[in-house]
Amino acid sequence: MSFSDAKCLIAYFSREGNNYVSGRIVNLAVGNTEVAAKMIREITGGDLFSIEAVNAYPEDYTETTEVAKQELRANARPELTDQLENMASYDVIFLGYPNWWGTMPMPVFTFLEEYDFSGKTIVPFCTHEGSGLGHSEKDIAKLCPKATLLKGLAIHGTRVNDAKKDIANWLDKVSAAF
Structure with a gap:
């Protein structure tokens, strides 16, 4: 199976606005993870879900x-603004997020627990x-034990705008696993 044969979803959590980039706080009009998600969509033709x-x-x-640290310590599951109606129709889920405190932001945990990824x-x-990637891959494997988890890609935020070639190379490698 290749990307063209699979129904792909690119589900991502991203944060625009004040972000830490190269040792300083900068204002991002579009969050880094959203930039990467749109590159993946461009290559795979998958559907985007924020x-x-x-x-x-x-x-x-x-x-x-600080809020993110409190949520992690409390193992919180923040309520999400939107739901996917058709998760069953997807074969491959590209899951994007910033690394917060060594793993995914807690809304991504909520997302993973709301659907059957078997x-x-x-x-x-x-x-x-x-x-x-911190320990996010282990966390995903624990939350979705009946899914196949492929090797993830970590993109340095300061380089995300120039990451399309790296993303394409990674997608070539992971597509061989389908």
């Missing part, structure tokens, strides 16, 4: 990191500022 929490994170970067292929990708 994972968003009902309660938005603070505009201030430092405040957001028999599906999950392909993670994350943006980060030096921490890579």
Whole structure:
């Protein structure tokens, strides 16, 4: 099976606005993970789905990191703004997120627990500022034990706008696993 044979979903959580980039806080018009998700859509032709929490994170970067740390410690499952009507129709789910405190933001945990991923292929990708995928792949495997989990891609946030070639190379490698 290739991407053209599979029904692909690119589900992602991204945060625009104040973000940590190369050691300083900058204002991003589009979050890094969304940039990568749109590149994956361009290559695979998959459908995009934005994972968003009902309660938005603070505009201030430092405040957001504190909220994210509290959610992680509490193992919170923030309510999401939208639901997918047709998850059963997808074969491959590209799952994107920034690395927050060594794993995915808690809304991504909510997303993974709201659907049955049995028999599906999950392909993670994350943006980060030096921490890579952290332990997010292990967390995905634990939450979705009946899914096939392929090797994820970690994209340094400062380089996301120039990552299309790296993403295409990674997609070539993972497509061989279908």
